[in-house]
Amino acid sequence: MNLLDYLIAHPHEVLTLSLEHISLAGLSVGIAIVVGLPLGVAIARRPALARIVLGTVNSIHVVPSLALFGFLFAVPWIGDRAPRMAVLALSLYTLLPILRNVCAGISGVDPAVVEAGRGLGLTAGQLLMRVELPLALGVIVAGIRVAVVLAIGITTIAAAIGAGGLGELIFRGLAMVNDSLIFAGALPAALLALLADSSLGWLEGRLRERV
Amino acid sequence: MGVATTDAAIVFRGASYHPAGGPLLVDSLTLEIPRGRTLVLLGRSGSGKTTTLKLMNRLLDPTAGELLVEGRPANEWDPIRLRRHMGYAIQDVGLFPHYTVERNIGILPAVEGWPSVRIRERVRELMALVGLDASLASRYPRELSGGQRQRVGVARALALDPPILLMDEPFGALDPLTRAELQGEFGRLQKRLGKTVVFVTHDLREALLLGAQVALLESGHLAGLYTPAEFLSTPDPLAAAYRSAFGAENEHSGDMPRAPGAGGGR
Numbered sequence: 001m002n003l004l005d006y007l008i009a010h011p012h013e014v015l016t017l018s019l020e021h022i023s024l025a026g027l028s029v030g031i032a033i034v035v036g037l038p039l040g041v042a043i044a045r046r047p048a049l050a051r052i053v054l055g056t057v058n059s060i061h062v063v064p065s066l067a068l069f070g071f072l073f074a075v076p077w078i079g080d081r082a083p084r085m086a087v088l089a090l091s092l093y094t095l096l097p098i099l100r101n102v103c104a105g106i107s108g109v110d111p112a113v114v115e116a117g118r119g120l121g122l123t124a125g126q127l128l129m130r131v132e133l134p135l136a137l138g139v140i141v142a143g144i145r146v147a148v149v150l151a152i153g154i155t156t157i158a159a160a161i162g163a164g165g166l167g168e169l170i171f172r173g174l175a176m177v178n179d180s181l182i183f184a185g186a187l188p189a190a191l192l193a194l195l196a197d198s199s200l201g202w203l204e205g206r207l208r209e210r211v
Numbered sequence: 212m213g214v215a216t217t218d219a220a221i222v223f224r225g226a227s228y229h230p231a232g233g234p235l236l237v238d239s240l241t242l243e244i245p246r247g248r249t250l251v252l253l254g255r256s257g258s259g260k261t262t263t264l265k266l267m268n269r270l271l272d273p274t275a276g277e278l279l280v281e282g283r284p285a286n287e288w289d290p291i292r293l294r295r296h297m298g299y300a301i302q303d304v305g306l307f308p309h310y311t312v313e314r315n316i317g318i319l320p321a322v323e324g325w326p327s328v329r330i331r332e333r334v335r336e337l338m339a340l341v342g343l344d345a346s347l348a349s350r351y352p353r354e355l356s357g358g359q360r361q362r363v364g365v366a367r368a369l370a371l372d373p374p375i376l377l378m379d380e381p382f383g384a385l386d387p388l389t390r391a392e393l394q395g396e397f398g399r400l401q402k403r404l405g406k407t408v409v410f411v412t413h414d415l416r417e418a419l420l421l422g423a424q425v426a427l428l429e430s431g432h433l434a435g436l437y438t439p440a441e442f443l444s445t446p447d448p449l450a451a452a453y454r455s456a457f458g459a460e461n462e463h464s465g466d467m468p469r470a471p472g473a474g475g476g477r
Contacts, residue, residue, distance in 0.1 A: 118270060
């Protein structure tokens with residue numbers, strides 16, 4: 001098992017880089033949720049505004065991720081430290097699936113249910129917290145799931161600007177033409193993505209079947 | 212304008228609803244809805260009956276004219292307080308699919324901050340009132356029959372004991388047997404509770420069964436206001452068209468139901 005040589009020889013380094021990877025991806029998605037949830041709620045009932053906001057966020061995806069990491073060098077404070085740049089870039093990337101699904105989830109709630117709630121005398125806030133968000137939660141979690149898998153993948157590229165994470169092993173392996181080093185980075189990254197995908201998929205299924 | 216001293220729960224004074232760029236949906240409607248009785252808004256699809264109902268609880272605001280609720284201009288009411296003063300039940304029921312029967316019925320008491328013991332008591336009371344078995348309390352709407360869902364919708368509308376009840380074709384989606392059953396029960400319930408009810412329907416039989424008065428709407432304006440007995444005998448061509456469409460032309464007092472005490476109105 002030549003491929004696992006590095007893993008077995010350096011378990012500590014692989015573990016440290018995995019944790020770094022998880023915290024970079026996790027923090028990025030966290031920020032994307034904190035921004036995307038209220039923004040998505042705000043644009044869900046305003047189709048004209050939603051088109052503009054989603055179009056703008058979508059255009060970020062046109063920029064190749066490697067170039068986006070590079071552009072952020074020029075940004076004050078952010079550009080001082082590689083992990084800051086990586087988190088900002090990853091947050092921008094993962095904002096789209098979250099924003100899109102919050103928007104779709106809320107505007108997809110049965111209008112009869114919303115109208116009944118309004119007619120009964122629920123305030124906009126009560127309607128949001130008790131009816132719209134709970135009913136949209138399955139779709140929102142689906143967006144978070146896409147965002148997490150995306151973030152775990154792109155975080156490997158963040159190593160190119162020195163942000164750390166499992167990408168470091170991959171880039172080192174590429175430079176040294178060392179397959180086992182590449183796999184030592186790629187395998188844990190793939191496993192993390194699979195784990196996140198299946199657990200969030202399970203949660204999504206649970207939430208959707210209630211509706 | 213002064214304070215209305217009539218015994219009307221809701222008064223329309225030349226109220227119109229004409230959304231920008233859209234058709235005129237309600238055309239200078241003037242109508243008094245007497246307290247403690249049932250007024251049926253009867254009309255075909257697009258006649259403005261649902262829009263008229265939505266003007267009452269400020270889901271829509273009139274673009275001209277005004278309406279008074281309990282003697283106060285509707286636009287001076289806080290919309291949330293106004294809506295909680297009126298129960299609201301609609302055809303698609305609009306039950307919250309992620310809430311059990313108990314939480315659906317108890318939603319308004321819950322947001323009003325009632326203690327949970329009192330909410331549970333009130334829910335049990337309402338379920339008994341609308342003929343729902345207490346064992347259904349923990350069910351979800353998708354686990355209920357159409358008739359049971361409608362009963363939950365009515366119970367939810369009654370939760371805060373509002374003096375006014377707005378109902379938009381609440382029995383429209385039911386099979387004929389269940390529908391007749393619920394109509395009969397609702398008629399008895401209304402006599403017991405004595406609420407002001409505004410009931411929207413396109414079904415003449417339902418209108419005559421439940422209404423103390425029937426307001427006939429046609430393309431946004433009031434085409435006539437009748438008691439059920441008057442509706443059956445008026446020579447008005449539109450009313451006659453309804454009678455013949457529903458096969459009531461040569462039945463006279465046959466099996467067309469007549470509301471007891473009919474004869475008020477005008």
